[in-house]
Amino acid sequence: MSDERTLQIQQISAHPGTVPGQGAQREVEVAKYIDVTTCIGCKACEVACVEWNDHPFRETTFDNTYQTMPTTEWNYYNLIKFVEHERDGNFMWLMRKDQCMHCADPGCLRACPADGAIVQYENGIVDFQQENCIGCGYCISGCPFDIPKFNPKTKKVFKCTLCSDRVGQGLEPACIKACPTGCLHFGTKSDMVALANTRAKQLREQSGFQNAGVYDPQSIGGTHVIYVLHDATQPELYGGLPSNPQIPPSYTGWKWLAKPAGLVMAALGLLAVFFHRVAVGPKLPQPEEPPPAEAQPDTIEAKRKEKP
Amino acid sequence: MSSSVERFDERARREADRVGETVVHRGELLRHPVYTRVLHWLVAISFVLSLLSGFAIYSPYLFRWLTPLFGGGPTTRFLHPWFGLLFDIFFFFQFLNWLVPMLWTKADSRWLRRIKEYTTNEEKLEPEDVGFFNGGQKIYFWAIVVSGLLFLISGIPMWLDHVAPRWLVAASYIVHDIAALIMLAGFIIHIYEGTAAQPGTFRSMTDGTVTKEWAWTHHPAWYEDVTGRNPREDYERAQRRQRERARAIEAWEHEHETRERINEPGTEEFPER
Ligand code: HEM
Ligand code: SF4
Ligand code: SF4
Ligand code: SF4
Numbered sequence: 001m002s003d004e005r006t007l008q009i010q011q012i013s014a015h016p017g018t019v020p021g022q023g024a025q026r027e028v029e030v031a032k033y034i035d036v037t038t039c040i041g042c043k044a045c046e047v048a049c050v051e052w053n054d055h056p057f058r059e060t061t062f063d064n065t066y067q068t069m070p071t072t073e074w075n076y077y078n079l080i081k082f083v084e085h086e087r088d089g090n091f092m093w094l095m096r097k098d099q100c101m102h103c104a105d106p107g108c109l110r111a112c113p114a115d116g117a118i119v120q121y122e123n124g125i126v127d128f129q130q131e132n133c134i135g136c137g138y139c140i141s142g143c144p145f146d147i148p149k150f151n152p153k154t155k156k157v158f159k160c161t162l163c164s165d166r167v168g169q170g171l172e173p174a175c176i177k178a179c180p181t182g183c184l185h186f187g188t189k190s191d192m193v194a195l196a197n198t199r200a201k202q203l204r205e206q207s208g209f210q211n212a213g214v215y216d217p218q219s220i221g222g223t224h225v226i227y228v229l230h231d232a233t234q235p236e237l238y239g240g241l242p243s244n245p246q247i248p249p250s251y252t253g254w255k256w257l258a259k260p261a262g263l264v265m266a267a268l269g270l271l272a273v274f275f276h277r278v279a280v281g282p283k284l285p286q287p288e289e290p291p292p293a294e295a296q297p298d299t300i301e302a303k304r305k306e307k308p
Numbered sequence: 309m310s311s312s313v314e315r316f317d318e319r320a321r322r323e324a325d326r327v328g329e330t331v332v333h334r335g336e337l338l339r340h341p342v343y344t345r346v347l348h349w350l351v352a353i354s355f356v357l358s359l360l361s362g363f364a365i366y367s368p369y370l371f372r373w374l375t376p377l378f379g380g381g382p383t384t385r386f387l388h389p390w391f392g393l394l395f396d397i398f399f400f401f402q403f404l405n406w407l408v409p410m411l412w413t414k415a416d417s418r419w420l421r422r423i424k425e426y427t428t429n430e431e432k433l434e435p436e437d438v439g440f441f442n443g444g445q446k447i448y449f450w451a452i453v454v455s456g457l458l459f460l461i462s463g464i465p466m467w468l469d470h471v472a473p474r475w476l477v478a479a480s481y482i483v484h485d486i487a488a489l490i491m492l493a494g495f496i497i498h499i500y501e502g503t504a505a506q507p508g509t510f511r512s513m514t515d516g517t518v519t520k521e522w523a524w525t526h527h528p529a530w531y532e533d534v535t536g537r538n539p540r541e542d543y544e545r546a547q548r549r550q551r552e553r554a555r556a557i558e559a560w561e562h563e564h565e566t567r568e569r570i571n572e573p574g575t576e577e578f579p580e581r
Contacts, residue, residue, distance in 0.1 A: 014368035014371055015368060016368050016369050113365045113366070113367075113368070113371065114371065114381050115368060115371050115372060132381070133381075133382075134365075134375075134381035134382045134384065134385040135382055135385055135386075136365065136385045136466075136469070137469035137470045137477075138466075138469065138477070138481070140469060140470055140474065140477070141469060141472075141474040141475075141477035141478045141481075142478070143474075146474070149470075150470035152470075155382060155386075248474070248475065248478030248479075249478075250478040250479065250481040250482050251478070251481075254481075254482050254485070258482075258485070259366065259367055259485065260367065260369075262485065262489045263366075263367055263369070263370075265489070265493075266489070266492050266493065266496070269492075269493055269496045269497075270496055273496055273497065273500040273505075276427070276500070276505070277500070277504050277505065280427070280428060280429055281429065282504060282505055282506060282507050283429050283505060283506050283525070283526075284507055284508075284525075285507070285508050285519055285521035285522040285525045285526075286432045286433055286521060286524075286525045286543055286546075286547070287521070287543070287546055287547040287550050
């Protein structure tokens with residue numbers, strides 16, 4: 001797999017110029033595979049995540065569901081979303097493991113104004129570097145999955161790291177390791193996509209889920225966390241998974257085109273003002289002081305003529 | 309309402325004049341009282357701080373240049389909204405203070421139609437109907453009013469962006485940028501006009517006074533208002549007087565120099581003589 005490549009950086013937020021060492025190695029992308037149809041909602045992955053990342057246990061919220069809390073939190077990266085669903089008159093649970101999707105085109109990274117606060121490794125993992133984070137929170141509005149969360153105390157933003165620290169050492173993510181049913185897998189992106197397609201086909205052909213399919217949204221270039229869903233035509237059913245996730249244009253066209261254009265215009269404005277001074281000159285209170293007599297060329301000329 | 313604003317402004321000006329002072333020498337006119345000047349520089353300082361800390365976050369190409377001015381990225385991000393808020397508060401008082409002289413008039417529309425002649429310095433004096441502020445200054449003022457509001461409206465969701473809805477933050481981002489770019493353009497022109505482009509203007513915001521020549525050149529209608537004299541006639545008289553004086557000096561120098569040359573022993577300078 002990709003252990004030694006995990007720390008190979010592919011993109012850096014707000015970093016002018018190229019990424020050091022980019023493209024030096026053959027690209028091997030990783031992915032996390034989540035089969036929603038075989039998740040039993042045991043929350044072993046939630047616990048493993050909190051443990052591995054050494055977060056203290058935080059308060060949970062009971063709102064008449066099995067869900068631990070309404071959304072992921074800055075110190076709770078991984079949450080099983082419990083959705084009560086009716087299918088053909090029968091009740092069923094839709095239990096989706098919600099965490100960062102590690103988008104190929106990450107809205108959080110595009111939105112971030114701080115040099116080096118978010119990096120994307122060659123293997124596809126999107127990782128926040130809190131020491132460079134300025135706490136502006138733009139990443140929150142750039143993310144189509146509502147993932148980055150603000151810690152008001154440290155004024156930094158946190159989210160799932162895809163266990164980049166474990167993956168970098170050749171280990172699988174903690175949540176994968178903890179899962180008792182095998183609904184989670186970790187491997188190269190192509191392997192995981194193939195596995196997901198096989199499973200979806202099985203669901204369609206053998207379990208009567210005609211709409212079963214793989215969630216790997218192409219509107220953001222695919223993700224490095226992919227789902228197998230019973231009904232891939234309606235991802236919204238699974239606790240608000242967007243069927244067509246989008247990065248706001250503020251962080252795409254505006255940021256990469258209009259913003260630099262504005263700067264160039266400001267620079268041109270400065271030049272224009274400077275050359276106005278040079279070429280047109282100042283507007284003096286009238287009448288102007290006449291230039292000192294001896295400096296006038298015709299006077300000098302006259303004086304020279306006086307000399308015999 | 310407007311009268312209570314006027315009463316407030318008058319009191320503020322009176323109080324400021326009690327603490328500060330404006331000395332008007334002979335040949336000068338009072339242009340900006342202490343209150344206006346203090347407000348102007350409070351606005352200017354808070355604006356420049358907002359501008360620098362804002363543009364630090366505006367572009368990756370400025371981030372590394374500008375954030376060290378404020379002690380790094382996190383402090384820049386922390387301070388910027390406060391600078392902006394200060395700017396809005398100070399400018400609010402300037403808004404009240406200048407509301408009346410900044411109201412748009414027909415003369416300003418005429419001024420605007422002659423903007424090309426203005427920028428190319430075609431005429432030595434401004435048209436006779438240009439009052440205390442010209443059309444350009446008024447446009448700048450109203451642009452700041454609008455931008456100040458836009459900054460505030462769009463700034464609050466960005467300030468509290470971990471609670472504001474995602475689409476609102478994203479939209480505010482663009483509005484904030486547009487306001488900043490407009491203000492930057494206006495700011496560049498403003499500083500240029502206030503210093504290098506129009507010598508004699510800067511002191512109106514430091515000493516509070518300008519020369520009469522400055523007044524009839526740039527704001528003839530205002531000159532007429534405060535002196536009761538015709539700006540054109542006074543200009544022409546000054547012009548005549550200056551021409552005469554220049555001629556007299558030249559004549560005196562000419563005579564003086566010739567005499568020196570005859571009296572001085574060092575005429576070896578011209579050996580053939
Ligand atoms: C820091 C550099 C600045 C300089 C050198 C400067 C200079 C001046 C001067 C000399 C005047 C008086 C013009 C007159 O009496 O006709 C003036 C007026 C004014 N200033 Fe500034 N200023 C600066 C920054 C700012 C900033 C940052 C703002 C607001 C964002 C501002 C807003 C105004 C306004 C609205 C007026 C009245 C209209 C005008 O003259 O354009 N100034 N300034
Ligand atoms: S899911 Fe959100 S936080 Fe994760 S990489 Fe995508 S945009 Fe960034
Ligand atoms: S809050 Fe998010 S967008 Fe802002 S600097 Fe930190 S990581 Fe980047
Ligand atoms: S990959 Fe790691 S950080 Fe992400 S949810 Fe799983 S255990 Fe948590």
